[in-house]
Amino acid sequence: MNRIKVIFSIIAAKLTHFVGKFVGKGTSKPGQIALKILPDVLNYIKLPKTIIAVTGSNGKSSTVNMIYHLLENNGLSIACNNKGSNQLEGVTTTVLTNATLSGKLKHDVLLIECDERYTKFIFKYIKPTYCVVTNLYRDQLTRNGHAEEVFDVIREHIPSSTHLVLNTDDILVSLLSEKTEKASWYGISAPNTQTRVGNVYNDAVLCPSCKSKMTLEGNDYSCDSCGFHRHDPDCAVTSLSLKDKKITIDGQYDISLMTGSLFSFYNTLAAFTVSKLLNFDSEKTASLLSNYELENGRLTRFCVNNREGTLLIAKHENSTAYNQCFQLVTSSEGSCDVMIVVDQISRKYFTGDTSWLWDIDFNLLCDKNVNQLILAGKYVNDLIVRLSFSDFPQEKISHFEDINSAIESMDNEAQEPVFVITCFSDQMKVLNNPCVKKVK
Amino acid sequence: MRILHLYHDILNLYGDYANVEAIKRLAQANEVSCTVDKISLGEDADFSQYDFIFMGSSTEKNQKVALEDFRRFSDQLKNYVDSGKVALFTGNAFEILGKTIKDNTKVHNGLGLLDFDVVEGDRVSEDIIVKADDLSLPLVGYRNKRGVISSVESPLFEVLYQNSQKDIIKTEGVRYKNLFCTHLIGPVLVKNPHFLLYISELILNKELSDDSLKYNQLSYEVTFNELNKRANLSDDIKS
Numbered sequence A: 001m002n003r004i005k006v007i008f009s010i011i012a013a014k015l016t017h018f019v020g021k022f023v024g025k026g027t028s029k030p031g032q033i034a035l036k037i038l039p040d041v042l043n044y045i046k047l048p049k050t051i052i053a054v055t056g057s058n059g060k061s062s063t064v065n066m067i068y069h070l071l072e073n074n075g076l077s078i079a080c081n082n083k084g085s086n087q088l089e090g091v092t093t094t095v096l097t098n099a100t101l102s103g104k105l106k107h108d109v110l111l112i113e114c115d116e117r118y119t120k121f122i123f124k125y126i127k128p129t130y131c132v133v134t135n136l137y138r139d140q141l142t143r144n145g146h147a148e149e150v151f152d153v154i155r156e157h158i159p160s161s162t163h164l165v166l167n168t169d170d171i172l173v174s175l176l177s178e179k180t181e182k183a184s185w186y187g188i189s190a191p192n193t194q195t196r197v198g199n200v201y202n203d204a205v206l207c208p209s210c211k212s213k214m215t216l217e218g219n220d221y222s223c224d225s226c227g228f229h230r231h232d233p234d235c236a237v238t239s240l241s242l243k244d245k246k247i248t249i250d251g252q253y254d255i256s257l258m259t260g261s262l263f264s265f266y267n268t269l270a271a272f273t274v275s276k277l278l279n280f281d282s283e284k285t286a287s288l289l290s291n292y293e294l295e296n297g298r299l300t301r302f303c304v305n306n307r308e309g310t311l312l313i314a315k316h317e318n319s320t321a322y323n324q325c326f327q328l329v330t331s332s333e334g335s336c337d338v339m340i341v342v343d344q345i346s347r348k349y350f351t352g353d354t355s356w357l358w359d360i361d362f363n364l365l366c367d368k369n370v371n372q373l374i375l376a377g378k379y380v381n382d383l384i385v386r387l388s389f390s391d392f393p394q395e396k397i398s399h400f401e402d403i404n405s406a407i408e409s410m411d412n413e414a415q416e417p418v419f420v421i422t423c424f425s426d427q428m429k430v431l432n433n434p435c436v437k438k439v440k
Numbered sequence B: 001m002r003i004l005h006l007y008h009d010i011l012n013l014y015g016d017y018a019n020v021e022a023i024k025r026l027a028q029a030n031e032v033s034c035t036v037d038k039i040s041l042g043e044d045a046d047f048s049q050y051d052f053i054f055m056g057s058s059t060e061k062n063q064k065v066a067l068e069d070f071r072r073f074s075d076q077l078k079n080y081v082d083s084g085k086v087a088l089f090t091g092n093a094f095e096i097l098g099k100t101i102k103d104n105t106k107v108h109n110g111l112g113l114l115d116f117d118v119v120e121g122d123r124v125s126e127d128i129i130v131k132a133d134d135l136s137l138p139l140v141g142y143r144n145k146r147g148v149i150s151s152v153e154s155p156l157f158e159v160l161y162q163n164s165q166k167d168i169i170k171t172e173g174v175r176y177k178n179l180f181c182t183h184l185i186g187p188v189l190v191k192n193p194h195f196l197l198y199i200s201e202l203i204l205n206k207e208l209s210d211d212s213l214k215y216n217q218l219s220y221e222v223t224f225n226e227l228n229k230r231a232n233l234s235d236d237i238k239s
């Protein structure tokens, strides 16, 4: 009986997917329909021997895309949800549309990006061989709850057979290893590098395991009470330059990157660590990751009148993402103008909560290379108030509720590049302005 | 003015620290000098030296850590509040002042200063509009919590609107003398300048100018209008 349902749901998913391609519908629908026919359909699909999952607050898509690139260039065939949803429906779509009618996924590797909270459902059916956890930050607290809560979900549902690939510089992520038999750690061990960016709050004051006071020294952490501590990384960035956008891994593999932010360094390192576990040639991995251009649209180059512009996606409700964008801006050569747009807080739900602005470290912008700071969007007043409590020179700030007026206010004679920092929910309001021309 | 900020480092999940900064800024704009002392686990303080005490939101685990540490201050806080001085607890901070907190593992004894019990359940996450009799305008804010309190005799606010289906309530928080307890999280005073003015005037016992709060006022109006598109409150509530 189930056999027929399996075939039926595979056909339904493939058909919906096929039709969806023409009508431009999302990637959740095929999986959604299949799950209606048979809720545990994934249990009946024969999956590849190697399954790689990537989860965490930030950097999932970039890391998945880099791992994909490495697998592909090592001659492996891959089924991956990198073009679609990262919840159970999206993963189901990926598996079923790639499966044969007899219920077999013939690809060498199944590579899945998993929403942190949906690991609860996804890992029920799919037991990853490797699972990368990038980081657990304060991220969309209005929707996700806090990081400890997300941690609890992942810890409870990660299969004990899974080989975890963990960011050792993130204390919560690091603690996940208690759950499984096998783990590898990656981290930044470069001298004089602060891996925690932003000084407004510190979620590492207490040990996540026993809640005693942690000893924090540079990037190192340890708990005298229970012994929890930073693991030495199995794969480490041993030197780096934000300005030159360069890292060296394990003292010998040099990689040049398209963006100089700690995020991109960590994502690259995570992909590198996976390739090591898969026994890929490290020289080759380093050269494949060098200057690899990400396609996920986190960075869009444009021209505004005669000025060079870059739009950076820092997710609203995610202070770490903002802080890293600020770091990227201030490590760039020469001076620049910065525009921050907060108009619609989320594209998926409504909230008027702006408490997350108070977690962002705007002092990171106090660098002398920021000439002018332009604030814009519906929540511009919240930004003005927040900035008034920072050390940023108030005379360099201008503000507009209307985003178009903000763009048109920019000095056309100026030569400095412009950085616009905003979220997916607001980026098109900038890019659709007639003065703004996207460049390839 | 002297402010005591309790557990500033572990109870600060939603930018709650901004409340202290806002009071300090308003005092200074009115030419009142203001100092802030911050204390955390194991550190000592003499509450009688202060004019305002603040405690902010946290994860459920950090709240329990603070609860155990704060027991030693129980009598001090009681005396402070009974003397009519002003204190504000945002988010889940005030839950430790009740009789018990029940989470999924055990029942924690609270400080027993206030007469309610807390049960932690599914997370409640919602934009909210509330009002208090003493304030001319309603307040806007956000609640993000697991704790649900049993009914109390003297709530702080009346609920006008909430945009989730969980923990549907008519009243919000607790007021006992000048102890203000609310589940609203984060920079409540920044987002509601009339509440900031009210609290600050209560602390200083004099009228203050709100000239420095122009953008707070605009921020409040924008958020109120956004929420009211969903709430459709009648016009007499707004004024």
Ligand SMILES: [Zn+2]
Residues within 6 Å of the ligand: A207, A208, A209, A210, A211, A212, A223, A224, A225, A226, A227, A228
């Ligand atoms: Zn410990």
